[in-house]
Amino acid sequence: MSEREFTFTDKDFKRVQKIAYDFAGIDLNDSKNNLVYNRLAKRIRFLGMSAFHEYLDYVEQQGESEFIHLINSITTNLTFFFRENHHFEYLSNTVIPELLKKNAATKKIRIWSAGCSTGEEPYSIAIVLKESVPAGWDAKVIATDLDSNVVNTGMTGVYKIDRLKGISEERKSRWFKKGEGSKAGFVKTKKELQDVIEFGQLNLMDSWPFKETFDVIFCRNVVIYFDKPTQSKLFNRYADQLSSEGHLMVGHSESLYKVCDRFELLGQTIYKKIK
Incomplete structure (x- = not known):
């Protein structure tokens, strides 16, 4: 050696x-x-x-x-838009249609991207909201991360064009502005997407400032770094922070099995709160 x-x-x-x-x-x-x-x-x-x-x-x-x-x-911050795309398809095809009925009185949807890294995940969620939720609804994404530097990247919304791999040309032109001159090879998220997201710095081990519950929480490729007692505590806190029958999306190598019994596995790392 x-x-x-x-x-x-x-x-x-x-x-x-x-x-x-x-x-x-x-x-x-x-x-x-x-x-x-x-x-x-x-x-x-x-x-x-x-x-x-x-x-x-x-x-x-x-x-x-x-x-x-x-x-x-x-730890690793590497991510890209619509990573683990089945979560976004399920959000669009199943969760949002359910929420449009369930939340018809308030016309409000709240989704938390916990451990949002450089912002590709919350922007992917925001695209789904803009494409699936009718005008007149108050649909927002709260995006948090431990690191204020990656949060600032998300707020700025400028990315190398290769982060858009796998996104259709239609979505690229609809939601991103291509850079020119010195900004060639980069894209910027359009303002109407940025307006859907509130970015902030947050350590998941600390107390949380939220006054309202969430309909969906994305916490993907975060708890892989935690031991089982810490995972259990965090998933129980997520359950407390979710509305009745709210959904939790976790990373492809993560599981709540024998860690938290307050969720039902619906398949493909998608969970529903049951208690």
Whole structure:
């Protein structure tokens, strides 16, 4: 095995494990030692430091801003529009028609994109809402993430054109504006989509500011980083935050089996609240 550039002891790894768990609920098992080293070494190099213990002291001194850098380094923000498209098809074909009947009196729909990353997920939800919900309804997406940088990317709404892979030409021209000149190769979401979404920074481990319940919650490829007790607590909080028979969408490798009994699996990582 090649010698490492920076000193990284078992004590250092245990400190990273504790920081990740205490701050963001992330459970790093021992098999992640190399991943943690490789991801954080880039940050240490950038800061001009010489050892992990020096960096971890710095993390604890800096507080939240550097905690978030650390969490981002060891998790993945990669996403694209309409990823795991069956969720959006189910939303369009089944959930929204149900909500148009169920919420006819209030004419209001609320969807939460929890762990929204750079915004592709909430914009995909917003497209479905704009295409499926009649005029005169108050339909909104609340999009939150731990990292204010990715939230700002979402608010700006500018993306490399390759993030639109798999989107029909009709949708591309309807909902995105192509960049020209220095902005060639990029697209910007149209204002009518941006108006549907409220972006904000939120740590899921903290208290939540919401005064109302949601009809649907998307929390995909987030709980893969959490241990079972943390997952159980989070899914129970989601159930509390959902309206009666509300829907929860999780990532392709995630499951509520033996974690939370307040949802019924409808198939393909789509759940319905039952209690």
